[in-house]
Amino acid sequence: MLRVELTELRKRFGSVQALDGAGLEIAAGEVHALLGENGAGKTTLVRALYGVVRPDSGSIRIDGELVQLRGPRDALELGVGLVHQHFMLVPELSVAENLALGERGGLLLGPRALRSHAAGILERYDLGFRPDLRVGELSVAQKQRLEIARALSRGVEILVLDEPTAVLVPSEIDSLLELLSRLREQGCSVLFISHKLDEITAVCDRVTVLRNGRNVATREVPGIELRELGELMVGSELPPPGQPPRTQVGPVVLRARGLTTPPLVGVDLELRAGEVFAIAGIDGNGQTPLEEVLAGVRVLESGSLELVQPPLALISGDRQRTGLVLGLGLDENLVLEEAARGGAPPEYRFGLVRPRELRRSASAAIERLGIRAAPDDPVRTLSGGNQQKICVARALRRDPCALIAVNPTRGLDVRATAQVRDELRAQAERGAGLLLISTDLDEVLELANRIAVLFRGQLYPVAPAEHTRERIGELMLGGAAA
Ligand SMILES: Nc1ncnc2c1ncn2[C@@H]1O[C@H](COP(=O)(O)OP(=O)(O)OP(=O)(O)O)[C@@H](O)[C@H]1O
Numbered sequence: 001m002l003r004v005e006l007t008e009l010r011k012r013f014g015s016v017q018a019l020d021g022a023g024l025e026i027a028a029g030e031v032h033a034l035l036g037e038n039g040a041g042k043t044t045l046v047r048a049l050y051g052v053v054r055p056d057s058g059s060i061r062i063d064g065e066l067v068q069l070r071g072p073r074d075a076l077e078l079g080v081g082l083v084h085q086h087f088m089l090v091p092e093l094s095v096a097e098n099l100a101l102g103e104r105g106g107l108l109l110g111p112r113a114l115r116s117h118a119a120g121i122l123e124r125y126d127l128g129f130r131p132d133l134r135v136g137e138l139s140v141a142q143k144q145r146l147e148i149a150r151a152l153s154r155g156v157e158i159l160v161l162d163e164p165t166a167v168l169v170p171s172e173i174d175s176l177l178e179l180l181s182r183l184r185e186q187g188c189s190v191l192f193i194s195h196k197l198d199e200i201t202a203v204c205d206r207v208t209v210l211r212n213g214r215n216v217a218t219r220e221v222p223g224i225e226l227r228e229l230g231e232l233m234v235g236s237e238l239p240p241p242g243q244p245p246r247t248q249v250g251p252v253v254l255r256a257r258g259l260t261t262p263p264l265v266g267v268d269l270e271l272r273a274g275e276v277f278a279i280a281g282i283d284g285n286g287q288t289p290l291e292e293v294l295a296g297v298r299v300l301e302s303g304s305l306e307l308v309q310p311p312l313a314l315i316s317g318d319r320q321r322t323g324l325v326l327g328l329g330l331d332e333n334l335v336l337e338e339a340a341r342g343g344a345p346p347e348y349r350f351g352l353v354r355p356r357e358l359r360r361s362a363s364a365a366i367e368r369l370g371i372r373a374a375p376d377d378p379v380r381t382l383s384g385g386n387q388q389k390i391c392v393a394r395a396l397r398r399d400p401c402a403l404i405a406v407n408p409t410r411g412l413d414v415r416a417t418a419q420v421r422d423e424l425r426a427q428a429e430r431g432a433g434l435l436l437i438s439t440d441l442d443e444v445l446e447l448a449n450r451i452a453v454l455f456r457g458q459l460y461p462v463a464p465a466e467h468t469r470e471r472i473g474e475l476m477l478g479g480a481a482a
């Protein structure tokens, strides 16, 4: 039985034809993957199924019935739930309050009822945290489990997950994929968006590939080859994995001594010109505090940080919270750093912006990284991968001497990932020191000349002979601390 039939959907936003006749079918008890390059229309398609995007034309059938969705409430009533690419929880509210949001009369419940409603859900879905915890204090994986639990607790039987694994580490990804298999056994249907081809082959029954808002193919997953999937997606052969840059290592550009701020304890590091120094590790071992210290927005308990060779640039690990100003245009986001200091040429003169120059710079960045958007589009409207590309473009603009990149390819499709890694290698070859803080082991091995593992706030150097997946994976789990 078909639970979902999306047919010939079209949606235009201004000058962008986000959906151009796309569609797919999901059977009962099927895990269906949706694959496509950044900006291909995946999020738009699932937002149409969830009632938050009104298609210009085309049809949506759920359980055989033609439906007109006026909003998420209609979708939820029909059993469709969506876990968004960017979380929709309210960080300032408690877990219990978030679980009540959007429920009829939810926030009118008294505090006791609110808490017991939440406690029931937390227990049923085996979430080990308290209802009165503020959502802002949860880890990313916990927030995601909370969103999934919230959807399932509302009787969702068609669960749509928009890039759920982009924010997870390998062990968490495994548990999520297991959860999807369990849901399938219970007869749920799942629509799963991911850029990681191996995740698709691990759990999905079928895959639909989108390109430029149109369907390229729908295939059975068992038996399909990774290479074929990749080629369907980009329309040509995938680039082979890259190698760390071969460069001359120069003087120290950034030096940290005894950095201490919870959970970091006495972290020493030196970054040299011309090298890629990678800090591998599972999220939650001090990556965010380290990023904040290096960005100068977090106070140290003790220790010192010296930028020997400015300028320093940062690709933030959280594009929506600290990387971008979502309400501003792509062009304005590109010059944010200069703007904060009163503006710099060529986009500014005498502290005033020069619109034509700004437009030219933005167009150059769009061209260079293949961003699917116009210079003055508000960043809020861009696809996740395209937002990520803006963060990268901004950091590379001023030829930094020290470049800190935190998960720089998160949310990028395979082609854009290869392209950004090439750009980062080129920075090291030009003579910049690149500090790569990454939870992606493939990324670390493809880029790094030197590697250390961050575990529970401490840094463990990895000898060159140990630059293997197995060894680094072991160290990430605490293999050196034992
Ligand atoms: N609300 C909106 N206003 C204007 N343009 C939009 C809006 N939503 C999406 N778009 C545009 O539609 C196109 C498709 O975007 P969509 O978010 O569906 O891509 P995606 O396949 O999910 O990409 P990614 O892998 O990067 O998340 C993009 O060019 C995007 O800029």
Ligand SMILES: [Mg+2]
Pocket: 042, 043, 044, 085, 162, 383, 384, 385
């Ligand atoms: Mg998307």
